[in-house]
Amino acid sequence: MSNQNRTMYGGRVDRSKTINFVFNGKKYKGFQGDTLASALLANDVHLIGRSFKYHRARGILTAGSEEPNAIVQLGVGARTEPNIRATEIELYDGLEAASQNCWPSVKFDIGGLNNILSRLFPAGFYYKTFKWPPSLWLLYEHFIRKAAGLGKSPIAKNPDRYEQKFHHCDALVVGGGITGLVSALALGRAKCEVLIVDENPVLGGYILDTNSTINGKSCNKYIKSIIDELQSMNNVTVLTRTTATGYYDYNYLTALQKVTNHWKELSKTVPRERFWRIRAKKVILAQGAFERPLVFSDNDRPGIMMVSAARKYLNSYGVLPGKSITLFTNNDHAYSTAFEFNNKGAKVKIIDTRDNLSLELEDRCRKNSIQVFKSHSVISTKGSKKINEIEIQKVDIEKNELTGEIIKISTDCLIMSGGWNPAVQLLSQSRGKLRYDEILNTFVPEFSPQDLKVVGCNNGKFDLTENLNDAFTAGIDTAAELGKNSVDKVTWEGNEDISFTQAQIEPYALGKKEVTKGSKHFVDFQNDVTASDIFLAQREGYISVEHTKRYTTTGMGTDQGKTSNVNALALMSHIHEKPVDQIGHTTFRPPYVPQTIGAIAGRSVDHLFDPIRKTAIHEWHEKNGAEYEDVGQWKRPHYYPRGKEDLHKAVNRECLSVRNSLGILDASTLGKIDLQGPDTAKFLNMIYTNAWSKLEIGSCRYGLMCNEHGMIFDDGVTSRIGENHYHMTTTTGGAARVMSWLEEFLQTEWLDMRVFCTSVTEQWSVMSISGPNSRKLLSKLTDIDLSKDAFPFMKFRNGKVCGVDARVFRISFTGELSYEINVPSRYGLYVWSELMKHGKEFDITPYGTEAMHVLRAEKGYIIVGQDTDGSVTPQDMNLDWLVSKKKEDFLGKRSHTRPDTLREDRKKFVGLLVNDKKTVLPEGSHIVEEAKSQPPMKMIGHVTSSYYSPICGYPIALAMIKNGHNRLGEEVEIPLMNGKIVKATITDTVFYDKEGTKNNE
């Protein structure tokens, strides 16, 4: 039988449209407009999943985003999603969902043993049990991780598309219930740009499920007229299925719009979700309230749900979740639902914790033949997969104790209401303050530093007329603050069957004493936190709310305690015999509901994840099979394998080509900054450690930059182009950092210096030809006199190369005769191709960054960021010769004489040769004086660069070793990860052409 729990008529589902879906492998039918939860209830499916810790049978508690229990694995394959609330899943044809946290099935779950053994798993169980000995933590962690978590993440890549949208508006209204709609109406009429968001597919909120009236009309009709008016306004944007998830400074809010989640097929044109980043001048919060559960013994069985949820299933979906309903309440408001169920033919009994009921209410119950047990409490429930019986007992209010005879009542649905808690999460995120209301017994908004207003139940007010008027006034006032049109006042009158006016807090409906044996009084359903756990936490000293939260996990999980927080606080207040406002509350943080990482990433995935920078010559690298290395955002050729060459073979070949004949490197990624102005030389004197005043036009100089701590932070060659014109190069990765560094000092420290900095990194293509034949090649293609005397080392010349205007620098990073040819980027590919063509006779070999690293290491040239790490001075790097002794001042100078930088035992830059002449040390290896079988060992340094040097025929390494400059020739040991110990000898840092003649040829 299908849809056996459906009423004959009623609800807003479209009964003409049947929808087929599958839950736990079984086929069911629902209607258009159902949620998964309502359709399952209609089909008499109450057991939805197993709980997190004790694997207890759980059903559907609520009908909204606060649901802690009914969370399912939705969809299959790459699009499967864990922990989705069945109460929010809109039914679509072909939907597949399954229970979570159970094995082998939800009905027979092995993990249910945890429930029987639950005395072994108190709060803080993991902390206590798995803490010692520390060495076993890795083992414990493996099992704990396996047991933890709810649903399963998809393994395959998600094929869905997600988008982001930035939105600016005059006013954002959060919540499309009646108060939100009325506020938006006033704002809309005042011609404000309004955005109103609501998490549900249907606007109107809670009131739709009541028979309230607004200004004499049925609320459903009235709401439709408001929505029609809003939708007719061009200045109003209405977003349904959109949840505001975060509230940040300056009225910056995020919202997640579920665009096609409820579609059967993957859309090719429309994203699955859209993540909104909203900047609103004004915000009106109208998010309503959550109904509060009652805490009693075994209050978690399937078939126990919130009164408001039952009301929604009945009135929105035409579903009777039970035929014999018991209402357990502490407030008048819940009675409306009892009457509605009674009208639909369900048998209803009421258990009320209070002994005083209004005569009117008593009278209505009598007329409807509803039996009311006053000052009674539910003390136990029974039924393994679904509730079938409860026991109740009288409460002695004075003593807060149970007394008298236990009465058994059979029931198939227990609905409960402990009052209402305003949805204060966003307000709290906005750094707002909350106040404890003694009548409502809950936290209500008090203040927010953001420009916002709170209206309706969200503001802790539950009278319909008052809320309508407040909401409209809030809209008018907001419009006035924005300087918009004035709007005619409207006097609103609302009528709700029974309003919520007050509720006691019933933290622990059983009585005063803590129950340590047997049944469980759940406070937090999702995390299986019981009243006993809260007691335990207090007893063990976790008294602060934040500590109690973390120790017991109450308020954590995917629902973030929307139903549990206030009860947990009330229980703490009860234990400490202090008012709740002295207990305080935890801070709410974004997101308000779980949100997909996909939506946060938006389109920034795959090749759009990060911009990719390519040089003008990239096309050639592509065609010639380069393997790439990412350097910052740049794609740099790492090496160019020929045939089946691996990295090692290719690099050896590339290195030897440079040493023996001719190599070519695309060096376009080097940072380049054009400096002009009369004070440039003075400025360079401050920025670099060496002296710049005497650099002649046409000359180049290598320089080191230090920060004010005296530590090397970049290096490069700077050339003097003209009287007041310099061309600076920086490391590839440091280009932006250096540019900012220069700007900082020009703009904040030396405002009178006349220097202009322009980044020209991308304006120039740079090709470095290097090797003994480089002059021969270039001489074929240029009008520049390349003779040794006319164009010596560390000079640059302007001229034509391949007919293109070029700046050629005679500088070298390989130690060989080299020319760095700079041409405007648009000619880069052409000039490179010409060089390749004319270089054939010298077997010109393109080389990548790996060969460049080897070649420079053979010469002991440092790479900033590899051999240095932000904690080394020029002196540490044996680069004293680059530090001017004469200059009065430069950035970092003073720090070079701080006691710390003068320490004798600082790590110093040295060479390292392994004694076996075979082992290539892993970079980063620790160097010790003497290796031992296990730590601790006296560590004296680390390897910064290490390669096999093809020209030397053995491995070479660079290292930082304590007091290394005075230890040349000494032997050290390097213990490797595989247990092997390598012996090595400290050397100087130059392994090839120690005299440095080749540069100068």
Next chain:
Amino acid sequence: MFIIDCPYCGERDQTEFTCHGEAHIARPSNPNEVSDEEWGRYLFFRNNPKGIHFERWTHDHGCRRWFNVMRDTVSDKILKTYKMGESRPEVNE
């Protein structure tokens, strides 16, 4: 997420800016003559007030200009932005 009133460009989103810590820390004009302690103070010591804080920001993804911001660290309200070289605004307690 702040909205910052760049003195050169006007109001822009915080994502366009970078904060560089406390403002009005002058570099000693005679570094060679200051003691290690004074130099250490310049390098390492910063205020961390609860309340009004003066700090340097740059409009990196905009005009690339440096400027100063007067911000209340409690409310995160930016009370004033002003150009480099302009004097520190008065704090009205």
